[in-house]
Amino acid sequence: MDRDLNQHTHWAPPEGFHPVDSQVPGVIVYAPMPEQTDIDRAVSYACPNCGANTGYNVAAGGVACEYCGYVAPVNAERVGRSAQDFEFTLETLAQARQGWGTQRQVLHCDSCGADLSMPAGALTTACAFCASNQVNIISIPQETLRPRFLVPFKIPPEATVPRAKAWLGKGWYHPDALAGNTILRRFYGIYLPFWTFNTRVEAKWQAEVGYQKTERHYNAHQKRWETRTRTVWKWENGRVHLNIEDLLVSGSAPKHLSHRILNQLHPFHLGDLVTYTPDFLAGWQAQAYETTLTDAWEIGKRTIREKAKKACYERIQSNQVRNFSMSADFNDETWCYILLPVYLAAYRYEGQVYQVMINGQTGAVAGNKPVAWWKIWLAIAAILAPGALLVLIGLLLTLLGGVGIIAITFGIILFVIGVIISFSLYQHARKSEAQ
Numbered sequence: 075m076d077r078d079l080n081q082h083t084h085w086a087p088p089e090g091f092h093p094v095d096s097q098v099p100g101v102i103v104y105a106p107m108p109e110q111t112d113i114d115r116a117v118s119y120a121c122p123n124c125g126a127n128t129g130y131n132v133a134a135g136g137v138a139c140e141y142c143g144y145v146a147p148v149n150a151e152r153v154g155r156s157a158q159d160f161e162f163t164l165e166t167l168a169q170a171r172q173g174w175g176t177q178r179q180v181l182h183c184d185s186c187g188a189d190l191s192m193p194a195g196a197l198t199t200a201c202a203f204c205a206s207n208q209v210n211i212i213s214i215p216q217e218t219l220r221p222r223f224l225v226p227f228k229i230p231p232e233a234t235v236p237r238a239k240a241w242l243g244k245g246w247y248h249p250d251a252l253a254g255n256t257i258l259r260r261f262y263g264i265y266l267p268f269w270t271f272n273t274r275v276e277a278k279w280q281a282e283v284g285y286q287k288t289e290r291h292y293n294a295h296q297k298r299w300e301t302r303t304r305t306v307w308k309w310e311n312g313r314v315h316l317n318i319e320d321l322l323v324s325g326s327a328p329k330h331l332s333h334r335i336l337n338q339l340h341p342f343h344l345g346d347l348v349t350y351t352p353d354f355l356a357g358w359q360a361q362a363y364e365t366t367l368t369d370a371w372e373i374g375k376r377t378i379r380e381k382a383k384k385a386c387y388e389r390i391q392s393n394q395v396r397n398f399s400m401s402a403d404f405n406d407e408t409w410c411y412i413l414l415p416v417y418l419a420a421y422r423y424e425g426q427v428y429q430v431m432i433n434g435q436t437g438a439v440a441g442n443k444p445v446a447w448w449k450i451w452l453a454i455a456a457i458l459a460p461g462a463l464l465v466l467i468g469l470l471l472t473l474l475g476g477v478g479i480i481a482i483t484f485g486i487i488l489f490v491i492g493v494i495i496s497f498s499l500y501q502h503a504r505k506s507e508a509q
């Protein structure tokens with residue numbers, strides 16, 4: 075191995091090639107250099123009229139100065155669902171551009187560990203993920219791939235707090251203070267990283283499928299013919315073809331951002347995808363992906379296998395299935411790295427951090443809210459009381475020599491229904507608090 079390495083050190087790569095990460099120890103891999111274009115030059119966002127900082131303005135649909143009203147339109151091509159994607163080859167990865175294409179700084183949160191990309195010169199005092207103010211600007215090299223496409227923000231920042239307040243006020247079992255005005259002060263507009271995958275899947279399955287068979291048999295003991303049903307098991311197999319288009323996998327690590335809440339923001343309409351230009355990010359935060367392409371594809375494949383399994387089960391003519399097995403072949407896999415617009419806010423209530431997110435394209439709100447548990451227990455008591463009372467009356471009637479059995483029966487039925495409702499209410503409340 076060492077001898078191999080020595081040999082390579084005397085060899086220079088052809089012009090336009092550079093060494094890239096190698097999967098095999100001791101072997102150096104060269105790939106074509108990334109294309110250099112003018113977008114790689116740092117873009118300045120000082121207003122040409124007055125010199126103030128400009129930023130992308132949702133209503134104006136361009137980079138605007140809030141002091142003198144100067145607006146420059148953004149030159150981005152709307153590509154929608156025909157956005158180009160890339161094969162899984164070393165070449166496409168090595169040729170992809172890196173960084174954001176403009177001067178940006180990294181905001182590091184000491185509390186939750188998240189790294190956020192901020193416009194150069196932006197002042198921020200709190201982390202969008204956890205509301206902590208233990209943040210500091212650090213400079214780390216931009217070594218992540220550059221996004222190729224993004225969906226621009228459509229919901230203006232002014233619309234976020236009223237939407238969130240309406241959402242916070244919903245539901246009766248939350249603390250009354252929640253709908254007040256001190257909890258949510260501001261949302262951070264942030265472009266979040268997503269990988270999209272396209273692939274064709276061919277799944278082969280086999281399973282034992284159970285069918286009900288009714289047969290007549292002679293009961294010798296009772297000396298008569300009877301019918302009985304039994305399950306007959308048959309081995310069956312088949313193939314299912316699936317076309318997976320635009321499967322979204324989050325590039326944010328779940329430790330900083332609740333994926334359960336993020337999933338509730340879907341769908342995003344990818345018909346609005348435009349080519350990436352740093353103009354859209356001027357004045358806005360962004361997050362570079364933390365989940366790499368390889369890891370995201372593993373997550374994507376798990377989701378696709380689940381979809382394929384469901385499709386196989388749909389082909390089976392019976393609900394009784396055992397020994398199911400499936401093998402899935404993936405063909406023509408392609409990927410793309412995009413950004414989607416989300417508003418984030420975190421608030422603290424009694425020491426606990428809660429996240430609220432708004433889909434920056436559709437305005438959908440999702441998040442978690444604290445639960446006033448005394449309200450839940452009171453409600454459960456009220457739901458169980460009628461059944462319990464009826465049983466008690468029934469017992470009393472029986473003791474006094476009356477006919478209490480009807481009251482007892484109805485009481486038990488009411489009580490069981492009450493238990494079912496209470497349990498679902500309890501689960502609902504637990505979910506609301508869950509991260």
Ligand SMILES: [Zn+2]
Nearest residue numbers: 121124139142
């Ligand atoms: Zn200006």
Ligand SMILES: [Zn+2]
Nearest residue numbers: 183186201204
């Ligand atoms: Zn944080």
